[in-house]
Amino acid sequence: MITTILIIAIVAILVLWVISVQRKLVKQEEICKNGLSQIGVQLASRWDALKALAELTKGYSDHEYKTITDTIAQRRPITAASTSADANAQENLFAQALQHLNVVVEQYPEIKANAVYVKTMDSVNTYQDQVRMSQMVYNDSVTKFNQLIRQFPDSIVASLFHFIPRDYLNVETGKEEMPSMKM
Secondary structure, three states: OHHHHHHHHHHHHHHHHHHHHHHHHHHHHHHHHHHHHHHHHHHHHHHHHHHHHHHHHHOOOHHHHHHHHHHHHOOOOOOOOOOHHHHHHHHHHHHHHHHHHHHHHHHOHHHHHOHHHHHHHHHHHHHHHHHHHHHHHHHHHHHHHHHHHHOOOHHHHHHHOOOOOOOOOOOOOOOOOOOOOOO
8 A cells, every 4th residue: 555655656756747847848948939039020120121221222223222122032031930040041141131232332432421321220230239139048048948958857858758959040150250450
């Protein structure tokens, strides 16, 4: 009788522990998904600002305007269901569009004096900062999630419920080195 009660108590404790770990893993995975979704919202705002800058360039260079709008047309929304590779691809696409815009601004310096350009470029920079911050938060969430699913004994529950490691967002190529401060 005591043995039966002891076995039932141990099984009950194990079941409660599995439920607790599974809930903890689900919570952290949802935090990762939310982080990626937040990045998507900020990327969308940044793309909207880039569209406004593209419209401003239209009067200066139809070719560059078309190039920028073609790049913008390739934009895909980033949602909780997206992967870090999707977010990285959109980041690279945005950098490409911004590079085309900078070519126009270099060719037509009077754009820089335009108040709409200055205000919109400030918005782009603000969104850039928000995206960077969200990327850091996302990568921190991924670190915590990946640690949870790899640490014993939680890793047992993670494998039972098919939790898999999430990928980190990448640093833009060429941005990992400190720029030269030479004058």
